[in-house]
Amino acid sequence: MISDLVIIGGGASGFMAAITAISNGLRSVVILEGTSKVLEKVRISGGGRCNLTNSCWDISNLVRNYPRGAKQLIGLFNRFSTVEAFDWFESKGLSLKIEKDGRVFPSSDSSQDVIKCLTAVARNSGVKVFTNSHVQKISITEEGFKLLVKGKKYFEAKNILISTGGHPSGRRLATSLGHSIIQPVPSLFSFSTHDSSLKSCSGITLDVQTILTVNKKKYKDKGPLLLTHKGFSGPVVLRLSAFSARNLYENKYNGELRINWLCMNEAEVRSKLDLYKFENGKQIILNHKPFNQIPKRLWRALMLSINIDNQLKWADLTKYQKESIVRCLLMKSYLINSRGPFGEEFVTAGGVSLNEINFKTMESKICEGLFFAGEVLDIDGITGGFNFQHCWTSAWVAANAMSIK
Ligand SMILES: Cc1cc2nc3c(=O)[nH]c(=O)nc-3n(C[C@H](O)[C@H](O)[C@H](O)COP(=O)(O)OP(=O)(O)OC[C@H]3O[C@@H](n4cnc5c(N)ncnc54)[C@H](O)[C@@H]3O)c2cc1C
Secondary structure (H helix, E strand, C coil): CEEEEEEECCCHHHHHHHHHHHHCCCCCEEEECCCCCCCHHHHHHHHHCCCCEECCCCHHHHHHHCCECHHHHHHHHHHCCHHHHHHHHHHCCCCEEECCCCEEEECCCCHHHHHHHHHHHHHHHCCEEECCCCEEEEEECCCCEEEEECCCEEEEEEEEEECCCCCHHHHHHHHHCCCCEEEEEEEEEEEEECCCCCHHHCCCEEEEEEEEEECCEEEEEEEEEEECCCEEECHHHHHHHHHCHHHHHHCCCCEEEEEECCCCCHHHHHHHHHHHHHHCCCCECCCCCCCCCCCHHHHHHHHHHCCCCCCCEHHHCCHHHHHHHHHHHHHEEEEEEEEEEEEEEEEEEEEECHHHEECCCCEECCCCCEEECHHHECCECCCCCHHHHHHHHHHHHHHHHHHCC
């Protein structure tokens, strides 16, 4: 029997598309999942809590969280955005909560509840899910498509949706149907440095301003930075890694990270140093600091890195040394030489080229009846629930477009 829709990949996008399509009247909707378990990435996401969207309700702000795909997402989010995703899950019985930083999680803090919700709704609506069904080949037929599944099983479909995430097989299938691929590279990672001057500060988190320079291109950002024993991580670094992902990859992960540890300007820092020197002349610089926001451990490490003697008193600080402190606090530079381990989240930047997709429908401009959703596309977001949001949105739009075909 030929299905109205066969979905390749049982992840977030695949389930959203299947449920939406069947509830819109498509008669037979099938999900083919290559592994033995569906929604595996949902399970491990958000440290097991699944950060499934964000309370950034304003579309012009929302798209700023996507280093790739922002322009195309404007139209898509006008139809199904964070508000709609939030309401969609709650209407399916999944209670959600919004954390202070805007991230949305299930109230239970368990990604299993997101899986239970999606699988139960799919099952009750009549979606057929086949696991261990890795799609190897797709051929075009008169009525639509014929899919070869590992083990020599065939499925036929009028429409197909490729929602294979970052897995290379999905990109191979897309290429076989005439699509071009923007080379996939990792996004959302921490930075490693050979500079060992901050090793003793591992674990410290601080709000900072940063400028990352890669191949002469500058990326500026502000936010919490986490010092690790290998380098730098935390939200601001993950965001920088996302926006510079391709450039860093091409530059073999070499770059320069400048940190303004105080988020202050030179005049403010100079006058604070002068006043402190005047009032605390007898104190040792390494042990007494004018800036409360800088933890003791970090202050000592920074001062030692610019050769401030561990017995030097504030009264004896020379003009030259003062200027060195100003530079160290406001524009200390670290050479990044490799990609560190990933944070909680990891996505692929790159995928099916956006020029070949009709963003009103998510249908291929090259092959009629072929649709795409989720991470398989050259769209990715920063951490905060934005990657899942793009999955829900693109899948919802694709499923609606098929339903009115
Ligand atoms: C550790 C981790 C934590 C994350 N946490 C978050 C988070 O909290 N919030 C957030 O927004 N994002 C998070 N992400 C990113 C998010 O998980 C992905 O963006 C999202 O899962 C992509 O969904 P998808 O449906 O496009 O692809 P996937 O979820 O990857 O699903 C694709 C499915 O297709 C199957 N498949 C592949 N090829 C074939 C084939 N040929 N035949 C059949 N099946 C196939 C795969 O087995 C897989 O099950 C996290 C990612 C990681 C790795």
